[in-house]
Amino acid sequence: MNDHSNKIFNYVRERVTEQYPECFCTTASVASPDVKLPALKMSFSFPSEDETTRDSSGVEKWTRTVCDAEAYSGTSEQEARAIVAVADEAMARCGFRRSNYAVVPNADQSVRRIAIKWRAKLDASGDVAPW
Template identity: 60%
Template sequence: MNDFSAKYTSYVREQVRAKFPSCFVTTALVNSKDRKLPALYLSYSFPSPTPGTDDSSGSEVWTRTKVVAEAYSGTSVQEAKAIISVADEAFYRLGFRRSNLSEVPNADTSVRRLTATWRASVDASGTTANW
């Protein structure tokens, strides 16, 4: 599998923290007692083979990678949008393209939450292409 999620997370974290130094960027689920806002949660789906890209040995050359991010803000939806915007720029530089952005209702009305999804096909060396 072409799994570069740790590399992608490190890069996105660096970019987001440059603009939002107090933003907590994680790939692990956070429980309510550990909550720190603002936050960006990144969730990677297991890479799946891109159809028709197997090499002669039968192993996949390209895999599809999908990242879902949730940005949380305790101050405003604008802050959550700004965090997603920085992440969007970072993922774009990595070769990913965003496929959606939406506001998600949260049980705690003092927290604003947005979600976005990025997709890319990735080869064994980490090169990305449109999915």
């Protein structure tokens, strides 16, 4: 598996915190007492390979990578959208294509949440191909 998720997350976190220094960026679940807003939570998954991800010998050459993210704001939906916009630009620079974007209703009306998803195929050296 060609897992470059840590490198990609660090790049996105740097871009987001340049514009939103107070934004808490994580890939891990956070317990309620530790929550700090605004926040960006990213998670990477690797759907199963298929014939388009293997070379002629059957060895996986490309790893399909999906990144789901949610931006949270305690002040406004506009802030959550702006954080997602910065992350979206950073992911595009990494070669990922956005495949979903949605405002997510939250049980706590004081928290605004935007969800976004990107996807790409990566090889061992980190080169990206559309998926």
